[in-house]
Amino acid sequence: MAIQLSERDMMIFKFIEEHHVLLEKHIAWFISCDEKPVLIRDRLRKLFYLDYLLCQRHAGKLPWWTTPTKPLVYMLSPMARGMVSGVESEMDLSETDIQRHLLEVANLRMIFLTDQKAGLISDFCWNTIPSDGLATIPATVSFKRNGTQHRAAIINNFGLAAEKVQAAAETALNEGTVDMIWIVSSDDAQQEKMQMALANASVGNKLAFTTHQEIYKSGIAKSRWQSVNKLFAPVITDSVVQNIVTAWSPSVAV
Secondary structure, three states, rough: OOOOOOOOHHHHHHHHHHHHOHHHHHHHHHHOOOOOOOOOHHHHHHHHHHOOEEEEEOOOOOOOOOOHHHHHEEEEHHHHHHHHOOOOOOOOOOOOOHHHHHHHHHHHHHHHHHHOOOOOOEEEEEEEOOOOOOOOOOOEEEEOOOOOEEEEEEEEEEEHHHHHHHHHHHHHHHOOOOOOOEEOOOOHHHHHHHHHOOOOOOOOEEEEEEEHHHHHHOOOOOOOOOOOOOEEEEEOOOOOOOOOHHHHHHHEOO
């Protein structure tokens, strides 16, 4: 049965092509921007039944997923990919760990949008960095907090080698397009391991650390971020933090 594809359908295809895999909740936020998320479940099901989308249950555990039912993961079919001039990924998008990384990155984008809707940030812009594989820096972001501009590179720590993280951070900062590097880990243990490995990094004063659970619970602006030496402080302040070490108070060391 043929259907008339709408402008919203094409937006869905483009967002999935950009992120490779998405959950229904992500898609709803992305196509509604800072307005109320739209109800798209029925439409996604129809697009799936008509072979525009592929769908499967995520086989693993997402650190921020709180319901007992494993989420449905949507991917583009070759037919839909051709409609948005997409390119077939060289990654196995059905592989659990690859899906988890891609979904974690998409989830961060969604949390930025929820913060923007709540009025905590404004002028949010997300820039996905194209990559054939799992990019060390999958995206950069810019936004305003109380009128102050912030620019950051996102690193999703899914068991990355510290040397690779340091090299990517140095390159991003040297290019001058970002002021800080935000490293988001799956759990506290993974975060601490990366902090210890980067304790003496030359860019250590530009690194901020948090977990997916913390961001999902508190949002971007209110998350408890840590420095490379495990001290807490707000990262998103009313002025751009040029040297992150000065933002941490030794009295709250952990």
